[in-house]
Amino acid sequence: MSEHERIGQEFYDSSDYFEGEGAEHLGSADTPFQRYRIGKVLEIHTPRPEDRVLDLGCGWGTFSFALAPRVKEVVGLDFSARSVEFCRRRLEREPHPNLSFVQADAGDTGLPPDSFDVVVAADLFEHLYPDDSQRVAGEAFRVLRPGGRFVVWTPHRGHVLEALKARNILLKRDVSHVDYKSMDRMKALLEDAGFHIERAYYAESHVPGLRVAERLLQPVVPWLRRRVAVLGRKPERDAGAP
Secondary structure: OOOOOOOOHHHHHHOOOOOOOOHHHHHOOOOHHHHHHHHHHHHHOOOOOOOEEEEEOOOOOHHHHHHOOOOOEEEEEEOOHHHHHHHHHHHHHOOOOOEEEEEOEOOEOOOOOOOEEEEEEEOOHHHOOHHHHHHHHHHHHHHEEEEEEEEEEEEOOOOHHHHHHHOOOOOOOOOOOOOOOOHHHHHHHHHHHOOEEEEEEEEOOOOHHHHHHHHHHOOOOHHHOOEEEEEEEOOOOOOOOO
């Protein structure tokens, strides 16, 4: 694939992205890496049992399946037909009556406005080009109820592991990571969409030794900042507003 070729739905549907080597590992909640991801995202904000949750860019369905036993309803959404097919097959094996999957554009979901309490975008924004990022943040704002939360989790490009990965050193570069967001840019995307920022911080990685160094030193050492975690809140409507 050309470095300048735009990666879109066709890439995810025509490649082995969802069902190639490692797909089962990425979809399972029982690996150390996925337990780390799920735990860290829930630290940003933990949905309540009565909440309706939208999992944008659901991919392998990791968060959709992890959240289904905890909340009233989960909708997993991805623009890739292969992703949704993968998740629906898993749902047949692991039924959850409150879980469903929808194929749609995360920036134009077609879902009703003000219909979710929480929107999760975990490892989505690094796959989005700048124009798509703005659309997705705006769509999350539209579908959330007033007072609803938008949970964002995305890698920090400046981290040492991402720098090595970008150069195919030790780790393989992920060509689908088309636009990493800095903390400032991620916050600005949410604020421009209308969100108030409730929390914004860097989270450490799952690698045991590195995790300790990151936790201690990331405030002063940028290349130890592993993940960008941001929580946005849709403002409550003013009294008397339509």
